[in-house]
Amino acid sequence: MNCKSVIREISNYLDGELEPSVKQELEQHLEHCEDCNVVVDQVRLTVDVFCDSKPVELPSDIKSRLHEALRRKIKEKGNQA
Amino acid sequence: MLCATFMDAKAMMWPWIGPPKPLSASNPHRLPSRVARDDEHLLVAAAKRGDADAFEELVTRYEAKIFRLTMNITRNREDAEDAMQEAFLKSYAHLKDFQGDSRFYTWLVRIAANEALMRLRKRRPNQVSLDEPIEGAEDLMPREIEDWGPSPEQRFAQTEMHEILSEVIDKLEPDFRIVFVLRDIEELSTEETAKVLGISVPAVKSRLLRARLKLRQKLSRYFRQGRTN
Numbered sequence: 422m423n424c425k426s427v428i429r430e431i432s433n434y435l436d437g438e439l440e441p442s443v444k445q446e447l448e449q450h451l452e453h454c455e456d457c458n459v460v461v462d463q464v465r466l467t468v469d470v471f472c473d474s475k476p477v478e479l480p481s482d483i484k485s486r487l488h489e490a491l492r493r494k495i496k497e498k499g500n501q502a
Numbered sequence: 503m504l505c506a507t508f509m510d511a512k513a514m515m516w517p518w519i520g521p522p523k524p525l526s527a528s529n530p531h532r533l534p535s536r537v538a539r540d541d542e543h544l545l546v547a548a549a550k551r552g553d554a555d556a557f558e559e560l561v562t563r564y565e566a567k568i569f570r571l572t573m574n575i576t577r578n579r580e581d582a583e584d585a586m587q588e589a590f591l592k593s594y595a596h597l598k599d600f601q602g603d604s605r606f607y608t609w610l611v612r613i614a615a616n617e618a619l620m621r622l623r624k625r626r627p628n629q630v631s632l633d634e635p636i637e638g639a640e641d642l643m644p645r646e647i648e649d650w651g652p653s654p655e656q657r658f659a660q661t662e663m664h665e666i667l668s669e670v671i672d673k674l675e676p677d678f679r680i681v682f683v684l685r686d687i688e689e690l691s692t693e694e695t696a697k698v699l700g701i702s703v704p705a706v707k708s709r710l711l712r713a714r715l716k717l718r719q720k721l722s723r724y725f726r727q728g729r730t731n
Contacts (some may be wrong), residue, residue, distance in 0.1 A: 423641060424643070425642075428642050428643055428644070428715070429642060429711070430716070431711065431715070432707060432710055432711040432714060437504045456644075456647045459647050459649065460644050460717065460718070462649060463650060463721075463722070463725075464586045464714050464715065464718050466650070466654075467714060467717050467718045468713055468714060469688050469722075471579070471667065471682070471686055471687055471717070472665065472669070472686050472687060472689070473552065474667065474687065476566040476567050476569070476570040478566055479565050479566045481571055483583050483586075484565065486587070487561070487565060487586065487587050487590065487667070488558070488561070489582075490563060490587050490590075490591060491557075491558065491590060492589065494591050494594055494595070495557070495594070498594075498595070499554075499651075
């Protein structure tokens with residue numbers, strides 16, 4: 422496996438979706454290719470840093486408008502029933 | 503409206519990304535999302551029976567995440583709020599149609615993503631081309647490979663890190679950003695992402711790979727070793 426093939430398979434590798442034989446080939450390449458190692462690690466960190474991000478509390482003005490609209494909808498539905 | 507949006511962009515930028523946990527290179531396979539708590543199905547069942555409080559509890563539980571999703575897709579506060587509100591109202595109106603073959607949260611994400619996409623396409627009609635083929639693998643090779651040094655979260659204040667994440671995802675082209683948001687932030691499966699966007703599984707994989715590589719490249723500008731802050 423060459424560098425181009427490794428880059429093409431990074432996503433499948435990180436998502437655990439590679440066939441065992443392809444995974445083995447890729448890992449053999451990583452053993453001796455420092456650049457590919459760095460790229461694989463950095464793509465993994467990129468995914469982790471976004472994946473682990475947490476949403477903060479909804480701003481109060483947006484929250485109150487949402488719940489007000491919801492209550493109107495609930496009332497409307499209740500009147501139709 | 504556009505000017506106001508532009509002026510507000512910096513102020514509204516970082517909160518929708520949220521504080522990152524420390525980076526870890528030792529976890530190649532992420533755990534599935536635990537956002538949908540175990541009692542979700544009980545709340546959904548109660549809401550289906552007409553318990554409005556149960557539905558409000560579901561809304562309260564997921565509102566911040568759904569707003570982050572619509573904000574990450576539209577990158578416009580007004581559109582994000584509209585899309586989020588419409589998603590919750592539609593999910594309430596069509597709750598009887600929810601069959602429970604997926605988590606309620608996943609169903610909600612699908613509705614919200616579609617609402618956000620509609621608004622994005624309306625605002626930027628020429629910038630969302632999910633159905634168009636993308637180029638071959640030639641453009642994938644990283645141009646710069648620089649050491650990021652020790653964990654970036656040790657070098658950046660939390661607020662600064664939030665701004666970095668928001669800035670880099672904001673600069674990603676919409677058709678790559680949307681796939682990345684659904685797959686890697688909302689943690690939908692590849693198949694679910696394909697279904698929401700109406701594209702093939704290979705198209706999702708191809709865009710996801712490019713999105714991840716492009717984001718790595720953009721983050722390198724901030725994370726490379728020796729950069730002073």
